[in-house]
Amino acid sequence: MKGGTDRVAGSDEVTGPDRTSGTPILEGVDLVREYRMPRRSLREPGAVVRALDGVSIAIEEGETFGIVGESGSGKSTLSRILMALDQPTEGTVRYAGRQVSGTRERRLRFLRRDVQMILQDPMSSLNPRMRVGRLISEPLSALGIDCDHRDRVGELLNAVGLSDDVVDRYPHQFSGGQRQRIAIARALAPGPRVIVADEPVSALDVSVRAQILNLLTDLAEQFRLTLVMVSHDLSVVRYLCDRIAVMHQGRIVETGDTEQIYSDPQQAYTRKLLAAVPTLEGDLLNRYARSDA
Amino acid sequence: MSGLTVENLVVEVNGQPAVRGVSFELDSGGRTGLIGESGCGKSLTALALMGLLPHGVTASGSVLLDGRNLLDLSDKEMCRVRGNSLAMVFQEPMTALNPMMRVGKQIAESLRMHRGMDRAAAGRRAVELLDRVRLPEPEQTARKYPHQLSGGQRQRVVLAIALACDPVVLVADEPTTALDVTVQAQMLRLMDELVREEGASLLLITHDLPVVASVCEEVLVMYGGTIVETGLVREVFDAPRHHYTAGLLASTALDSVDGSGRLATIPGRVPSLGQFPDGCVYRNRCPRADEVCVATPLLSGDEPSLTGDLAVSQIGRRAFACHHPLHDDRVGA
16 A cells, blocks of 8 residues: 555656646547447337447546546547547547547548557457567558667567567467567557557466566656556556546546545445455455445 | 365376376365466366366376266266266356357256256246346346347356256356456355355366455465465465465555565566476575475475375365475565
């Protein structure tokens, strides 16, 4: 517990000046995303599902922001819309004050460079037929970044704790944790300012999970990154994030400083979610029964 | 009364021992956790108990249930045990269920096969079982296909199938890993209740220590195909004696960091099969390893009188396989 607050205090020193600079680095205003279900009848169109229902969010430069919620709460939809990989039905997304929702892809090159993503399962997010060197340098060539790719790849591999003699190997030759390190190196390659990580440690063993979380913390500091963590694992988010937003049924039900939400949740849904997290103390079943009553 | 007794279980993959002489006993009504990282032999142990090892993987030793060694049974005899007195819940309910069959029928199938019930009686019992695992509107649910259910509902159906024939032993391999936290909490509560009420013994296999702390009384810590520590959950988690257990606990506890704000980790990674060191399996990652560790430590307790090979660990018996056990003060916190 004490360590957690130390860390937040420590990162405040780093992010303090940025936080007050005004414009959020990534901002969504009144976002709505509707999907149409497949048609069930020949006469009527399929039902409309609101995956996001009026979500507003502002992520400040340099902070670590967590989006938590259960499957179907809309957290992944929100992260995709913030990255302009999907368009909102209504509402606006701005990156550093520039509007990115509704903008043509060819005008979004700055965003593709500045905002990168890490996905849950590196086995499916890394092309199995590409060698590590090419996997990591691909974003550099795709974005036309002029530098010595070989040097840059070596630099990135060192930054994520891999030796640079692995460039000629394929993803299947690595363990889950090492593959996630490769995915992180690839995300860092173009020198992004924001990294969106969607469940980056959910597929990993506990000991490896701690290694990757340490790595993400170090890299965020070293490269002055803004980190957006999307996760259903509340203990991971608590460790890593300065602020969180709790999502439920397409809405943000509660947002604020992580420690404050964990110690004093205001919404019934947040309380229920927190009560469902198993702990080493082993009092889950009693706690959960109480919150359910 | 004992549910299942495993003695000196050895599982070999292409001649390489992946599980090397594991012994434990599951008490009826008891809830035992089996923990460790991926690649430590947890799932192979479960598959060996169930007689579901893939081709090229062989098991030796003994798995005693009702006085019979399951490893000696023919495939046909094993089919009568599996799903009957010995049932299993798998991690991924979508692959455990038949996508082409209504869920009610899948539950009834097991009852008709093992209990010889007719179709109508088995169908009625299936609805009762769906109600028992707290699925709303059990009659309608019985007529649904797996894809029409959510992940949590599917896992309840798998549990209903497992419980259909009142098993003596329920083996659950990562039953909640694919589920959301609130659904996980419901599922754990349900398993806990059902196991208590039915008097079955539960073997819960997971890498998630808090899940074990929530449901189990006893825990077996597995590394490199051997059990490195065992005892009551409270004792093992509060005061681990093996350095591997301590490392797992420390890397689980995300609320404790060292002076520079870093989480505790276990150095290195799980070696691949056949790459584990001789002697103590953990010595290439252990902070305390020295030349003594070249000799294989025995799984033994603290008191000198108890030292020696525990052929079958007694219920709640505290034992660890380490030459330099940690002392009672909590490490890593």
